Amino acid sequence: MRRRDFLTQVALSGGALLGARELLAQQAAAPAEPAPAQGTTSNLFDMDQMAAKRVTKPPKRDAAPSMTADERDNLEHQLRCQCSCTLDVYTCRTTDFSCQVSPAMHQDVMALVEGGYSAHEIIEAFVGTYGERVLMAPKREGFNWAGYIVPFAALGAGTVAVVAVLRGMQRRTALVAATTRRPSAAGPLASDEELTKLRAALRRDD
Amino acid sequence: MVSREAAFLYNNLVLVAIAFSVLWGTLFPILSEWVRGSKITVGPPFFNTVNVPLGLLLLGLTGVGPLIAWRKASTSNLRRQFAFPVTFGLAMGALLIVLGMRNFYALVAYTLAAFVAGTISQEFYKGIRARHTMHDESIPVAAIRLVARNRRRYGGYIVHAGIVILFCGFAGLAFKKDHDVQMKAGEVKELVDPLGHRWRFVSQGVSTSETLNRFVTAIGLEVWRDGVRQGIMTTEKRQYFDSNKQPQFEPSTEVGIRTSAKMDLYIVLAGVRDETAELRISFNPLVVWVWIGGMVMAVGGLIVMWPQAERRRSGGYVATLAPAPRAELVAAP
Numbered sequence: 001m002r003r004r005d006f007l008t009q010v011a012l013s014g015g016a017l018l019g020a021r022e023l024l025a026q027q028a029a030a031p032a033e034p035a036p037a038q039g040t041t042s043n044l045f046d047m048d049q050m051a052a053k054r055v056t057k058p059p060k061r062d063a064a065p066s067m068t069a070d071e072r073d074n075l076e077h078q079l080r081c082q083c084s085c086t087l088d089v090y091t092c093r094t095t096d097f098s099c100q101v102s103p104a105m106h107q108d109v110m111a112l113v114e115g116g117y118s119a120h121e122i123i124e125a126f127v128g129t130y131g132e133r134v135l136m137a138p139k140r141e142g143f144n145w146a147g148y149i150v151p152f153a154a155l156g157a158g159t160v161a162v163v164a165v166l167r168g169m170q171r172r173t174a175l176v177a178a179t180t181r182r183p184s185a186a187g188p189l190a191s192d193e194e195l196t197k198l199r200a201a202l203r204r205d206d
Numbered sequence: 207m208v209s210r211e212a213a214f215l216y217n218n219l220v221l222v223a224i225a226f227s228v229l230w231g232t233l234f235p236i237l238s239e240w241v242r243g244s245k246i247t248v249g250p251p252f253f254n255t256v257n258v259p260l261g262l263l264l265l266g267l268t269g270v271g272p273l274i275a276w277r278k279a280s281t282s283n284l285r286r287q288f289a290f291p292v293t294f295g296l297a298m299g300a301l302l303i304v305l306g307m308r309n310f311y312a313l314v315a316y317t318l319a320a321f322v323a324g325t326i327s328q329e330f331y332k333g334i335r336a337r338h339t340m341h342d343e344s345i346p347v348a349a350i351r352l353v354a355r356n357r358r359r360y361g362g363y364i365v366h367a368g369i370v371i372l373f374c375g376f377a378g379l380a381f382k383k384d385h386d387v388q389m390k391a392g393e394v395k396e397l398v399d400p401l402g403h404r405w406r407f408v409s410q411g412v413s414t415s416e417t418l419n420r421f422v423t424a425i426g427l428e429v430w431r432d433g434v435r436q437g438i439m440t441t442e443k444r445q446y447f448d449s450n451k452q453p454q455f456e457p458s459t460e461v462g463i464r465t466s467a468k469m470d471l472y473i474v475l476a477g478v479r480d481e482t483a484e485l486r487i488s489f490n491p492l493v494v495w496v497w498i499g500g501m502v503m504a505v506g507g508l509i510v511m512w513p514q515a516e517r518r519r520s521g522g523y524v525a526t527l528a529p530a531p532r533a534e535l536v537a538a539p
Contacts, residue, residue, distance in 0.1 A: 003513040047456070073384065080247050088249070094386055094476045094486035098456045136249035138234075143242055147234045151227035151256050158219045166212055 051082035052104035055129045056111065063116030075119045076109060079126055080136050088136050208279050213271035220264045227256045258311055262318060265373050268366050269295075269322035272329055290328050295321030315377035319370045326363050326370070333360070353509065361509030368503030371495050378492025385487045389425075399489040401468060406430035407487065410438065412478050421445045425475055425483045429464070439464060441475040441485070465494050 067075070076090035083101040085092050089109070093102035105126075112122045126134045138144040190198065231248045238246050273287040298320030299313060307313050330349070333356070337348035353360040381400040389395060391411030398404055410426035424442035428435070441462035446454045462473035470493040474486040 006511070006513045069386075073386065078251070080249065086249070090384075090386075094384070094484070095459065095474055131244060133245040133247050136247060137251035137255065138238070138246045138248065143238060144246070147231065147238070147248065147252065148256060151223060151230055151260070154226055154230075155219065155223040155260070158223065159216070162212075162215050162219055163207065166207055166215070170207075 047083050047085070047099070049083065049100045051084070052101045053129050055105075055108040055125050057115060057117065057125060059115035060117065063114065066113050066116050066118055071119070072109060072113055075122060076106065078123065078136055079105065079109070080134055081105065082130060082134065208274060208284070210271060210274045210276045210279075213267060213274050217264065217267045217271060220260060220267060224257055224260050224264070227260060228253070231256065261373070261376075262311070262314055265315065265318045265322060265369065268369055269318065269325040272325055272363065272366070287328075291321050291324030294324035309380045312377045312380040315373055319374050319377075322366060322370045326367050329363055330360070357509050357512055357514070361506050361512075364506030364509060365503050366506075368499045368501075368506055370499070371502055372499030375492045375494070375496035375499055378495070379490065381491045383489045387485050387487060388482050389427075389485060390482050395487075397487060397489075399469060399471075400491055403432050405471075407473075409483065412481060412483050419446055421447065423475070423478055425478075425485070427462070427473060429471075436464065439471075439473055441473045443475055443477065467494060468492070470494065 073090050076093075077088045079089045081087050081089050081092035081099065081102040082105070083092065083099045085099065087095070087102075089102045089105045092099050093106050108126075109122060112125060117125070123135070132138065138147055140148060231253055234248050235246050238244070269291060273284070273291065275283055275287075279287075295317050299317035302313055302316055307316075330352070333352045334345060334348045337343050337352055338345060341348070341351075343351065353364075383400050385395075385397050387395050387397075387407075389407070389409040391409055393409045395407045396404060397407070406429070408428040408430075410428060412423065412425050415422045415424070422442050422444055424440055426438050426440045429437060429439050439462040442460045443457045444460060445457045448454055459474060459476075462471075464471040468491065470490040472486075472488040472490060474488070476484040476486060478484070
């Protein structure tokens with residue numbers, strides 16, 4: 001592409017972007033449609049404020065808190081808020097104060113921690129109540145292993161395929177080189193002087 | 207098998223694998239429900255588990271590609287080319303271990319980033335030195351002309367440098383630290399960030415106000431770092447309303463952000479209960495480098511795409527090749 005064409009295209013693209021931005025700004029300034037009923041939706045998704053279910057267990061005998069606040073926060077990073085926000089419980093309750101689901105789930109986590117339950121036991125209790133969808137990532141068991149392994153298996157298969165193709169190309173190149181070097185073949189493809197010029201031209205183009 | 211062309215192919219293969227893993231993770235809940243009949247969630251932890259190793263592999267290949275010769279690399283050539291970058295990368299890894307870094311993925315990321323940075327530096331050093339020697343140019347002039355005369359190659363290296371910066375920023379998030387705090391007016395909280403700096407937050411109290419189209423609930427915090435006052439940071443909740451003062455949607459949050467080269471500080475107002483503000487204070491190391499890396503990549507891309515000026519003077523050598531005689535294919539002995 002010539003430099004003038006390139007610069008023209010860059011200028012046109014920039015102009016189009018600015019125009020699109022102006023259009024979006026005008027749309028944003030236009031009167032919004034009436035809002036749905038408060039408390040059932042957010043700006044981005046349908047919010048289900050009634051999605052919280054109680055996850056309770058009786059405290060263990062002589063129960064003491066089973067983890068520190070940091071460990072509890074890490075545990076809440078593994079549990080998904082059920083208000084449809086797609087965030088984990090910790091992030092949702094510390095970001096979106098309008099959500100009533102993540103604070104309720106947080107209260108249940110706190111009660112179980114106070115009751116002496118371990119992280120594994122708390123996660124199992126939540127899975128027992130909500131199902132596996134309460135976890136931010138699928139458990140590493142059974143069919144779920146496919147989720148974790150398939151991308152790496154695909155990469156391995158792709159590597160094998162690429163190596164096979166390269167080997168085939170290498171064999172064909174070697175065969176052609178061997179045959180063209182034979183005295184009975186059509187002779188050299190270029191003179192020494194031409195090859196020198198070609199190499200110099202390639203060096204400049206690198 | 208070991209050539210620059212092959213390295214490009216492997217690089218593209220890893221990029222395709224990353225794209226596939228995102229597609230696979232997105233579709234996996236549907237597939238799982240179809241196979242097992244139960245719903246699952248595939249969130250950030252899954253994508254981090256799968257894509258972080260692939261990303262690190264991509265970073266490593268970014269450094270390997272430029273070191274391998276076109277067509278076929280000899281062992282001595284590989285040894286000569288890899289010596290400095292590998293040594294530099296390993297030295298960086300060892301230094302980070304000595305300094306106390308124990309996060310495995312971050313350690314690997316910084317080691318590979320140093321390896322790639324070593325590769326890029328070596329390529330620039332060789333090119334600049336060659337121009338300096340052959341054309342007797344000063345170092346800055348040689349550097350500028352090196353890039354200007356070989357835009358595709360050295361623009362590509364600048365893109366690689368952007369990728370290195372980007373990965374350093376990503377790896378910094380391994381040390382992210384969140385704090386969940388409640389503060390009344392005048393209350394003080396002291397926190398330590400991942401780099402060991404002591405921060406002091408003094409609540410200036412919660413305020414409420416009404417502007418043209420929204421109700422605002424805000425809190426200001428006086429921020430100190432290692433005894434030095436950093437200023438006032440504010441964060442607020444906004445409830446937009448319509449012409450009838452009816453609330454529109456859910457409240458939105460304006461995050462208080464303080465950016466520096468080492469670390470970003472975010473303060474998020476989650477809400478207010480009984481005049482007590484509930485806040486999340488996050489220390490996010492190296493976030494700004496994600497932006498800088500992106501910009502460096504864009505500049506490198508522009509250099510690569512920038513067309514070469516057409517030469518006005520004639521007389522230069524132009525390679526013209528006559529059609530090659532058809533080679534007779536004879537079975538090799």
